[in-house]
Every structure is written in structure tokens, then in C-alpha cells.
Amino acid sequence: MASHGIRDRVAIVGMGCTPFREHWDRSLDDLLIEAHGLALASAGMTKDDIDAYWYGTSQSSASGISLATPLRLDNRPVTRVENYCATGSEALRQACYAVASGAYDVAVAIGAEKVKDGGYQGLNAFPIPTDGTNRTLTAAAMFSLILPAYAERYGIDEDDLRHVVARIAEKNHYNGARNELAQFRQETSAEVICDMAAVAGRLSVFDCAGVADGAAAAIVVSAEQAADLCDDPLYVKALSLVAGNGSGLVDPSFDFTTLPECAASAADAYAQAGITDPRAELAMAEVHDCFTPTELVLMEDLGFCDRGTAWREVLDGTFALDGDLPVNPDGGLKSFGHPVGASGLRMHYEAWLQLRGRAPEERRIGTLADRSRALVHNLGGYPGEMVSFVGIVGTEKD
Amino acid sequence: MNGTRGILAYGAHVPYRRLARSAIAEVMGAGGGRGHRAVASFDEDTTTMGVEAARQALAGGTPTPRALWFSTVAPAYLDKTNATVVHAALRLDASVPALDFGGAPRSAVGALRTALASGDRTLVVASDLRVGLPTGPEDGGGGDAATAVLVGSDEDGPLLAEYLGGATATAEFTDRWRTPGEAHSRTWEARFGEQAYLPLAHRAWTDALEATNLTAADVTVAAVAGLHSRATKKAAAALGVAVAEDRTDTVGNAGAAHPTLLLADVLDGATPGDVVALVVLADGCEVLFFRATDALAAGRPTRSVANQVEDRADVSYALYLAWRGLLEVQPPNRPEPNRPSSSAAARRSDWKHGFVGSTDRSTGITHLPPSRVGISSGEVDDMEPAPMADAEGTVATFTVDRLAYSPSPPVVFAVVDFDGGGRMPVELTDVDPSEVEIGTRVEMVFRRLFTADGLHNYFWKGRPLRG
Numbered sequence: 001m002a003s004h005g006i007r008d009r010v011a012i013v014g015m016g017c018t019p020f021r022e023h024w025d026r027s028l029d030d031l032l033i034e035a036h037g038l039a040l041a042s043a044g045m046t047k048d049d050i051d052a053y054w055y056g057t058s059q060s061s062a063s064g065i066s067l068a069t070p071l072r073l074d075n076r077p078v079t080r081v082e083n084y085c086a087t088g089s090e091a092l093r094q095a096c097y098a099v100a101s102g103a104y105d106v107a108v109a110i111g112a113e114k115v116k117d118g119g120y121q122g123l124n125a126f127p128i129p130t131d132g133t134n135r136t137l138t139a140a141a142m143f144s145l146i147l148p149a150y151a152e153r154y155g156i157d158e159d160d161l162r163h164v165v166a167r168i169a170e171k172n173h174y175n176g177a178r179n180e181l182a183q184f185r186q187e188t189s190a191e192v193i194c195d196m197a198a199v200a201g202r203l204s205v206f207d208c209a210g211v212a213d214g215a216a217a218a219i220v221v222s223a224e225q226a227a228d229l230c231d232d233p234l235y236v237k238a239l240s241l242v243a244g245n246g247s248g249l250v251d252p253s254f255d256f257t258t259l260p261e262c263a264a265s266a267a268d269a270y271a272q273a274g275i276t277d278p279r280a281e282l283a284m285a286e287v288h289d290c291f292t293p294t295e296l297v298l299m300e301d302l303g304f305c306d307r308g309t310a311w312r313e314v315l316d317g318t319f320a321l322d323g324d325l326p327v328n329p330d331g332g333l334k335s336f337g338h339p340v341g342a343s344g345l346r347m348h349y350e351a352w353l354q355l356r357g358r359a360p361e362e363r364r365i366g367t368l369a370d371r372s373r374a375l376v377h378n379l380g381g382y383p384g385e386m387v388s389f390v391g392i393v394g395t396e397k398d
Numbered sequence: 399m400n401g402t403r404g405i406l407a408y409g410a411h412v413p414y415r416r417l418a419r420s421a422i423a424e425v426m427g428a429g430g431g432r433g434h435r436a437v438a439s440f441d442e443d444t445t446t447m448g449v450e451a452a453r454q455a456l457a458g459g460t461p462t463p464r465a466l467w468f469s470t471v472a473p474a475y476l477d478k479t480n481a482t483v484v485h486a487a488l489r490l491d492a493s494v495p496a497l498d499f500g501g502a503p504r505s506a507v508g509a510l511r512t513a514l515a516s517g518d519r520t521l522v523v524a525s526d527l528r529v530g531l532p533t534g535p536e537d538g539g540g541g542d543a544a545t546a547v548l549v550g551s552d553e554d555g556p557l558l559a560e561y562l563g564g565a566t567a568t569a570e571f572t573d574r575w576r577t578p579g580e581a582h583s584r585t586w587e588a589r590f591g592e593q594a595y596l597p598l599a600h601r602a603w604t605d606a607l608e609a610t611n612l613t614a615a616d617v618t619v620a621a622v623a624g625l626h627s628r629a630t631k632k633a634a635a636a637l638g639v640a641v642a643e644d645r646t647d648t649v650g651n652a653g654a655a656h657p658t659l660l661l662a663d664v665l666d667g668a669t670p671g672d673v674v675a676l677v678v679l680a681d682g683c684e685v686l687f688f689r690a691t692d693a694l695a696a697g698r699p700t701r702s703v704a705n706q707v708e709d710r711a712d713v714s715y716a717l718y719l720a721w722r723g724l725l726e727v728q729p730p731n732r733p734e735p736n737r738p739s740s741s742a743a744a745r746r747s748d749w750k751h752g753f754v755g756s757t758d759r760s761t762g763i764t765h766l767p768p769s770r771v772g773i774s775s776g777e778v779d780d781m782e783p784a785p786m787a788d789a790e791g792t793v794a795t796f797t798v799d800r801l802a803y804s805p806s807p808p809v810v811f812a813v814v815d816f817d818g819g820g821r822m823p824v825e826l827t828d829v830d831p832s833e834v835e836i837g838t839r840v841e842m843v844f845r846r847l848f849t850a851d852g853l854h855n856y857f858w859k860g861r862p863l864r865g
Contacts, residue, residue, distance in 0.1 A: 131742040131745070132855040132856075133749065136809075148836060200797060249813075250821055256813070
């Protein structure tokens with residue numbers, strides 16, 4: 001088994017991201033056209049320059065036709081990509097491989113989701129016919145399983161731990177309040193969050209990612225071309241994906257205090273990028289904070305701190321904007337909401353802004369003096385059975 | 399037919415939930431009375447209750463039934479046989495016929511009599527869910543329960559009670575009726591039924607004594623059941639023998655299941671040699687005599703009727719009405735689940751109905767649901783069936799989901815590690831969210847998860863082990 005990666009062989013030379021909102025007045029096509037246009041403009045390209053597309057959407061539309069039609073593409077290959085909530089990152093991963101293979105010069109990864117036309121709150125999976133024995137729990141409830149398990153394993157009082165995860169939401173809302181693309185732009189305190197009614201386990205609505213419509217896109221070229229096209233391209237250092245085999249829901253040794261697929265994809269990504277001490281080497285991380293306990297255990301699974309210590313690091317402010325390793329400086333899923341197909345690309349968009357010094361001053365990270373790489377983590381599924389993407393991008397070619 | 403016929407095993411299911419009858423008057427200003435009625439949970443129907451009663455009866459390693467007869471007045475399905483669901487949950491062989499007996503409570507006692515008169519080893523299941531209009535007599539007076547009696551001969555194994563014979567009296571008169579589709583029955587004025595029933599009860603009783611060469615003095619106790627409560631009480635008083643507790647105050651009248659529920663209750667406490675009469679007033683009268691044997695003490699089900707009567711938790715009247723569909727409440731703002739796929743369910747019937755996983759031969763790891771490839775061996779099709787319905791387990795972690803769709807939110811959900819191997823995240827039922835913690839012990843029960851497009855989605859849930 002080998003995972004060679006394509007370190008520094010391709011680069012992102014343009015990106016675009018729509019505001020994430022309840023876009024009652026805008027269609028999926030409108031969002032795709034906007035993200036596509038923003039990405040082209042940022043790269044100084046027209047659609048004639050694009051050779052191929054990878055289009056990520058979880059359940060807003062199907063097939064490449066649903067992108068080719070609104071953009072009126074001219075005999076271009078379009079692949080529709082779906083991999084649960086990691087769909088956006090998966091589209092980018094495929095576009096990068098296509099360029100690295102030499103099959104195409106310029107590829108676009110674009111992701112979008114129109115969630116708010118469904119008529120229900122929350123994300124709802126497309127119904128697939130089954131024998132009726134599958135779980136019907138919400139994702140919030142599945143991720144809430146982490147809290148009692150983590151408290152039990154590390155001997156932490158459950159009320160204290162509940163406060164810790166509320167601090168994660170507080171931090172992400174602080175960052176999101178400084179981001180005009182974010183859906184929720186109000187700071188919220190951990191105390192207010194703790195006082196809210198529980199909806200799943202100990203989690204309140206504010207421990208959950210919101211629901212929004214949105215789209216984002218990236219333009220990928222070879223590293224050689226990138227130098228000609230762009231002053232400050234973002235080189236792709238690592239792309240890793242692990243599809244879990246569901247063993248966590250079968251194997252009694254899985255204790256719900258870790259997301260093994262995330263740890264495995266992080267280890268692979270670090271190997272591809274040549275990173276040995278992520279806490280010291282990364283300038284920032286965008287991680288999949290679908291629910292506050294997710295971000296808590298991710299800090300350990302991604303190797304940012306030792307097992308059983310993330311809760312203390314959260315209280316110490318390690319992952320705040322001015323902390324040792326800023327996590328979710330754009331506000332994360334907490335502030336943006338989660339248009340499934342777009343989220344992974346939205347995370348890359350923040351790395352695109354921050355590493356190149358283009359993020360607005362009020363949320364600019366302070367780690368860029370001696371660090372130039374960002375980690376993007378994007379997962380889909382639930383504890384025990386998930387897909388996990390970890391990518392690493394950087395402004396310097398190794 | 400060879401050998402002495404009788405009862406090889408029996409079991410009962412009284413649901414965990416109760417309605418205090420006083421709660422009815424508190425809400426409605428009328429109705430109710432004293433005591434409690436047994437209430438099927440929102441995820442129980444006559445089929446699932448029948449499965450639980452049958453599991454009680456068959457738990458002790460009794461011989462496998464050669465026929466399964468299921469009687470109810472409140473069938474979950476028409477056109478489709480309900481007994482086949484029970485058959486699948488019990489994992490009976492395809493050669494075992496599974497038949498429904500429907501229509502009236504009389505069918506249930508008739509099925510028992512017919513099984514006793516036949517040559518087959520037959521599991522006779524009776525189940526009923528009694529619904530009345532709010533404040534009406536069955537609203538508080540009805541009860542939900544199921545029973546299962548394995549009938550056979552002493553050649554099949556030790557009889558717990560021998561069948562001594564009996565008699566029947568049949569008459570046509572319209573005291574109680576319901577047209578198909580109606581949820582509750584209607585009755586004529588009580589005195590009409592009373593005068594119709596009493597001579598029939600007298601006749602059947604006299605004929606039964608004569609047929610069995612017994613006298614009233616030989617009868618230790620009579621279990622007397624009937625939906626006409628006045629006639630039933632008077633008929634019982636006229637027998638001239640001791641009358642068993644009728645469970646009116648603790649269960650309510652469980653219609654088709656009530657006669658065998660009282661019989662089970664009596665057998666729970668009977669001593670060898672006791673002669674037990676079962677007297678049932680239902681469109682006539684049925685009388686059956688049994689004699690308890692020495693095998694009874696060793697062959698009783700683990701959970702007596704009395705134990706199940708004690709093991710209970712109250713529901714509010716409003717929640718009871720909502721569970722029975724008499725009060726429509728706002729569901730969570732989530733899409734309702736899709737109907738289960740009949741073809742997918744048929745392919746996995748052993749899993750869905752029988753809760754059979756698979757155990758990897760090389761690693762010994764039990765997989766729930768069954769898997770063709772093991773999580774650590776990688777071999778394909780190196781698995782043995784792992785029947786897990788009777789396994790107990792421990793909660794590894796849990797949550798309460800107030801957002802998920804459920805016919806009765808919230809959903810209480812736990813990851814359960816089974817004794818002897820196997821893990822599965824399961825929904826918990828018959829549970830108060832506040833009583834669950836890591837380490838809570840759990841058993842599995844057969845329930846109806848939801849109904850979509852008129853298709854009932856049956857599967858297993860966990861529930862806290864109590865007592």
C-alpha cells in the first residue's frame with residue numbers, strides 16, 4: 001500500500017466563495033454562476049480557459065449536466081462528485097489529480113448546496129430504500145455521543161466539559177463575526193450557549209452548525225504554470241481521504257472519544273507533506289466543526305495536542321485567532337452554516353486568503369512570520385462511520 | 399392423537415406503561431375510576447406484544463412449535479398475515495404454519511380449544527389492544543396485553559398443566575359490536591347482555607363438569623374472563639368455586655388476551671394437582687379445565703404476570719391519547735421516514751425480524767448487522783449466524799435526540815455492547831431519558847419503529863433491564 005501524494009505538483013491560482021446565507025431569492029444555478037465567476041476573476045481567466053470540472057453537491061442536483069447547463073459550458077467534461085459532507089474537498093481532490101496526471105491544464109473544483117429549498121430545518125439525507133433497520137438519529141445526536149464518552153474516559157466532570165465545547169462555539173462565532181461571508185455574524189458567549197435548551201444529548205442548537213446555501217470554487221493548474229499565472233499561488237502539499245469501514249459501530253473497543261478516520265487521514269497527509277510537528281509547523285487549520293464536540297476531539301486526532309488534553313488547550317485559548325495554532329479563523333461551520341457540497345471549498349478559501357495575507361485585518365492570523373502552510377479538514381458521516389479529508393496547502397514550494 | 403394433551407409452556411406480556419384511571423377524570427372531568435390500565439407503548443402493536451409473550455413462553459428451552467396461531471381483534475394488517483411476523487421474530491422453520499385468527503375475542507379462546515383438541519404442537523398466541531373513546535368504559539377499563547400458550551402432548555415433553563376437557567355454548571345475540579375499520583366497539587344496554595350470558599355460562603359450566611367427571615368441589619380456582627364485566631362477575635359468582643383475581647385494577651380487560659392472561663396468572667401460583675377452570679364469556683361461553691402438574695414449578699416463565707404488573711411506569715392521559723392516535727400532536731419539523739423496502743426487508747428478514755448477526759469464524763468478532771466481510775479478518779463469507787435477540791448488553795455511551803423524527807419524541811439512543819461480543823447503536827424504549835447512564839444494562843425487544851404508507855417497520859430496540 002502506498003500513498004505518494006502529489007506534493008507541489010499542482011497549485012490553486014484562483015478561488016471564489018459566495019456569501020453563505022439563507023438565499024431565499026437565489027437558486028442553485030445563481031450560486032454556481034457566482035462562485036464560478038468569482039474564481040475566474042480571481043485567476044484572471046474566462047470559462048474558455050477551463051478544461052474540465054469537478055462539481056461537488058450532496059443532494060442539490062445530479063450529474064455533470066446540472067453544472068454544464070447553468071454555465072452553458074461548451075463540450076467540457078464535468079464530473080459530479082459526492083462524498084457526504086466532504087463532497088467539496090473531494091471535488092478539489094479529483095481536480096488536482098486530473099491536473100497532476102497531465103490530462104488537463106486547467107481544472108475547476110466547484111461545490112454548491114441549496115439546502116433551504118427543502119422546507120425542513122437541518123440537513124436531511126436523501127432517502128435510499130432500505131430494510132428499515134438503519135438508524136434515524138440526527139447527526140447532532142450521533143456527535144453528542146462523544147461528550148459522555150470523553151468525560152468518562154478522561155475523568156472530566158460533564159458540566160465542565162459541556163462548558164469547554166461551548167467555548168469552541170464562542171471562539172468560532174468570535175471569528176465569524178469578523179467575516180462578511182459568514183451567515184452568523186454575532187458573537188455569542190459560552191455562558192449563553194450553556195443556558196440554552198438541549199436538543200441532542202447535552203448539545204444546544206448553538207453547538208450545531210447552522211444551515212445555509214452557498215457555493216465556492218477553486219481553479220487548479222500545474223505548479224509550473226502557476227508561477228506564470230499568479231504572483232502568490234497556493235501549492236497543494238497533501239490530499240488525503242479515508243472512507244471508514246463502519247467498524248466503530250461494530251467494534252466494542254471503539255470508545256467514541258476519537259474519530260479514527262480523521263487521525264488516519266491526518267497521518268497520511270502529514271506524510272505526503274513532510275510535516276512532523278503539525279502544531280509548530282502549521283500556520284492555521286480549518287476543521288470540520290459540524291458540532292462542538294467534533295472540533296474538540298479533532299484537536300487530538302489531527303495531532304495538535306495529546307490525547308485527553310484538548311479540553312485544556314481550548315480553555316487556554318490555543319486555537320483562538322491569536323493563539324498558538326488558530327483553528328477556524330473564518331468562523332467555521334458554526335458561523336457559515338453547512339451547504340454540504342460547498343463547505344470543503346469554503347475552508348480552502350480561508351487558507352487562500354490567510355496564507356496570502358488577504359484576510360481582513362480584524363481576523364488575520366498571527367502565525368505567518370515563520371509558517372506558510374494550512375491544514376484543511378473536512379468530514380462526512382458520524383462517529384464510528386465517516387469519510388475524512390485532510391489537505392495541506394502552502395505558499396512556499398518545498 | 400397420542401398421549402395426554404395440555405400446556406407445555408406459557409408466557410405473558412404486560413406492557414411497561416400504565417394509565418392511572420384517575421388521570422382521565424383530571425383531564426376530562428368524567429370517566430376513569432380507580433386503579434390502572436396497561437398501555438401498549440407507541441411502538442407496540444398486537445403483533446409485537448405477541449412476539450414478546452411468545453418469547454417468554456419459549457425462553458426455557460421448550461420444544462419448538464410445529465404450528466403458530468395468532469389471535470387478535472386489533473390486527474396490525476389485513477390481507478397480510480400477522481402471524482408470519484411473529485414466526486419470523488421467533489425464527490421458526492418455513493415448515494411451521496403461521497395463521498391468524500381474527501374478528502372477535504372468541505377466536506382466541508377458540509384457537510386454544512382447537513389446539514388442545516388437535517394433534518399438533520401449537521403455539522397459541524393471543525394479543526389485544528383495547529381502545530375506547532375518551533371517558534368511555536374501555537378508555538379506562540380496557541387493557542393491552544398478550545399471551546402465548548404452547549399446547550402439545552406429554553410425548554412432546556413434560557406438561558405444566560393437563561387439559562381435562564371442557565364444554566362450549568354458542569348463541570347469536572348482539573351485545574357488543576364493531577364494524578371493520580372502527581377503533582372502538584359499541585354495546586347494547588348492559589342488562590340485555592347479562593340476561594343473555596348467564597344461562598350460556600351455566601350451561602357450558604354444567605356440561606364441562608359432566609364431560610370431565612368433575613364436581614365443583616374438585617375445582618381449585620376459576621379464571622373468568624369476558625368483555626361484559628357485569629355478566630362476567632355474576633357468572634363467576636354463580637360457579638360456586640373460588641374465583642381468581644381478574645386483574646381489573648392493575649391491567650384492565652385485555653379482550654382477546656384476557657382469558658389466557660388470567661390462566662397464566664393462576665398457573666404462576668398454582669400447586670401440583672390444582673384444578674383450574676378457564677371460563678370465557680364471548681358470544682356464548684367456553685369452559686376448559688386444566689390440572690397443574692409437578693413440572694409446573696420448573697417450567698414457569700421467568701417473568702410472572704404479577705412481576706410484570708409490578709414493573710411499570712405511568713403515562714399521562716394526554717400522552718396515552720397521542721399514542722393511540724386520539725390526540726394529534728405536532729411532529730418534529732423533519733421529513734417523515736420512508737416506508738421500508740419490502741424486497742430489502744425480505745432479503746434480510748433474519749436480521750430485521752430475528753435479530754441475527756454474524757460471527758467471524760477466524761476472529762470471533764460478532765457483527766451487527768450481519769456482514770459478509772469481517773472488520774479485521776478480511777475473509778469473505780467466513781461467518782456463522784449469531785442470534786442476538788436474547789443477548790443482554792451494557793450501555794457504552796448514549797444520547798437523547800430531541801430533533802429526530804419519532805412517533806413519540808424524544809429518541810433515547812445508546813451504543814450497546816452485548817455480553818459475549820457484539821456492539822450496536824440501538825434505540826431504547828420503555829425508558830425515561832434520565833434513567834440511562836453509561837453501564838445501564840439492556841435487553842432487546844421487538845417493536846414497531848414507525849409506519850409509512852401503511853407499512854409497519856418492525857425491528858428491535860433495547861430496553862433497560864429491570865428488577
